[in-house]
Amino acid sequence: MDPRGFVRVLVGALGLRIPVASKAGGARVHALSSPCYCEVRLPNFPVETAPVPLIPSASPVPEPRNIAASFYLDEQALQKLLSASCLSLHSSCLEISVFTARQGSSCGLAEGALLGTLKIPVSFEWTEGIPVQIHSGWSCIGKDKSQGRCPGAELHVNIRVEADPRFMFQFDGETALSPQIVQVQGKMRQPIFSCKFSRDRSFRTRLGQPDTPRANGWSVSHQGDKDKDRKERKGWIVVIHDLSGSPVAAASMVTPFxxxxxxxxxxxxxxGAWLILRPEPTGASSWLPWGRLEAWRERGGKGKLGLKFQLIPEGGGVAGTGNGVLVSEMVIPMQKGGEFVVDTGRLKTEASPCISPVETPQSSGDCSFNLGLPIASGFVMSCKVPGERKSSKPTVQLATRHVACVEDAAVFMALAAAVDLSRDACQPFSRKLRSELSQSMEDPF
Known part of the structure; x- marks a missing residue:
């Protein structure tokens, strides 16, 4: 089965150059002291906001790897943009509006005066699947009416479009009901994995985690009695199996909720926290920590689910949470739900060229588990999180460049299962858990 076609639109290398004083909304703007930010818009997508640094005239152009905004479009979304352009008098455009901001707000920015807007039309070049640089360099974004010319208020931006194919997976049922996981491509659904949910602590011992209060610096929970469900939730385990029945990844609740x-x-x-585990790549019957997911409930009447995922570096061990590399942290409203996303392009880390996309993975005994998440920029994975008390059959999208074989995808399925179950683990303790979550189940092997 082929991966699903996506493109990503990257907006970066932002810089503002105002070599002389200019007017904006009746206020004088100084090139070296006025804070600025921009709003990046693409039709049918949420507006993204980013700071725009001021660049002195003699300074070099901004670094193109500094990504300020990114948009991901599947074939349907891209065709919708192009169709709208064909049916109307105006083309669909990517718009970058630059504002001066007033200081004094809690986040350092407040609504400011508009300096100008740069518009880049959506074109059929975006559909070719070949990396295309749509725009690069300085552009005038406004005119000084008193002088009738561009006064030097210029925006530097780099806009490029490139293919970003993804695999799509879906759990065929509720995670706690141990469903199959299928790969989805159009109307085709191909079984890839199965998952097994359990509250049986015997599996933890098989993973090499001693049945003691703490193991290697990570807190480890114990199987609780049914009457303790309202005081703590612990001992949940999900094991991902390949089609041969071999366990290839796991998510173990290691800190009680x-x-x-x-x-x-x-x-x-x-x-509360989960440890995401993978087998030793050498084939030994032991497991290694791959990542740690923490989850909590934000304050507020409507309720929000907080999620924080750290990747454990290769050879980093499990000495403690300080060894983890943060790759995602977000809050999801529980009334309507949302998406848990890992996108390293949004992180404040040193970027590096991405690994080239690979073909549809095939099962093999030689898999790369060093997935390079801390350094590879761009989308990694997403998992839909439905609203509270709604049925959940997690849908997972995974960038193909992080998958060298089928087993590489398994850890992401374990992560998605942990995200999905965290929704239940973090619900108010005044509510009763579903029966499949509040009773001991059989051994996940």
Whole structure:
């Protein structure tokens, strides 16, 4: 089966050059002291906001690897943009509006005066699947009416479009009901994995995690009695199996989910946590930590789910959370749901060229588990999180460049399962858990 076609639109290398004083909304703007930001818009997508650094005239152009905004379009979304352009008098455009900001707000930015807007039309070049540089360099974004010319207020930006194919997977049922996981391509659904949910602590011992309060610096939970479900949620385990029945990844709840003192919610100060595990690549019957997912419930009447995922570096061991590399942290509204996303292009890390996309993975015994997430920029994976009390059959999208074989995808399925179950683990303790989550089940092997 082929991966699903996506393109990503990257906006970066932002810089503002104002060599002389200019007017904006009646206020004088100085090139070296006025804070600025931009809003990047693409039709049918949320607006993205980013700071725009001021560049002195003699300074070099901004670094093109500094990504300010990114948009991901599948074939349907791209065709919709192009069709709208054909049916109307105006082309669909990527718009970058630059504002001066007033200082003094809590986040350092407030609504400011518009300096100008740069518009880049959406074109059929975007559909070819070949990396295309749509725009690069300095552009005038406004005119000084008193002088009738561009006064030097210029925006530097680099806009490029490149293919970003993805694999799409879906759990065929609720995670706690141990469903199959299929790969989806159009109307075709091909079984790839199965997952097994359990609350049986015997599996933890098989993973090499001693049945003690702490193991190698990570807290390890124990199987609780049914009457303790309202006081703590612990011992949940999901094991991902390949089609031959061999376990290829796992998510183990290693820090119990307990309510904050005086409340019925899991707090950010004391989150529950999962350890995402993978087998030794050498084929030995032992497991290695791959990542750590923390989850909690934000304050507020409507409720929000907080998620934080850290990747454990190759050979980094499990000495503690300080060894993890943060690759995603977000808050998802539980009333309507959202998406958990790992996108390293949005992280404040040193970027490097991405690995080239690979063909549809085939099962093999020689798999690369050093997936390069801390350094490879761009989309990695996403998992839909439905609203609270809604049925959940997680849909996972995974960038092909991070998958050298089928088994490489398994850890992401384990991560998606942990994200999905965190929705239940973080629900108020005044509510009763579903029966499949509140009773011991058989051994996940």
């Amino acid at each position: 307990v309510p904050f003192t005086g409340s019925d919610r899991v707090s950010r100060s004391n989150p």
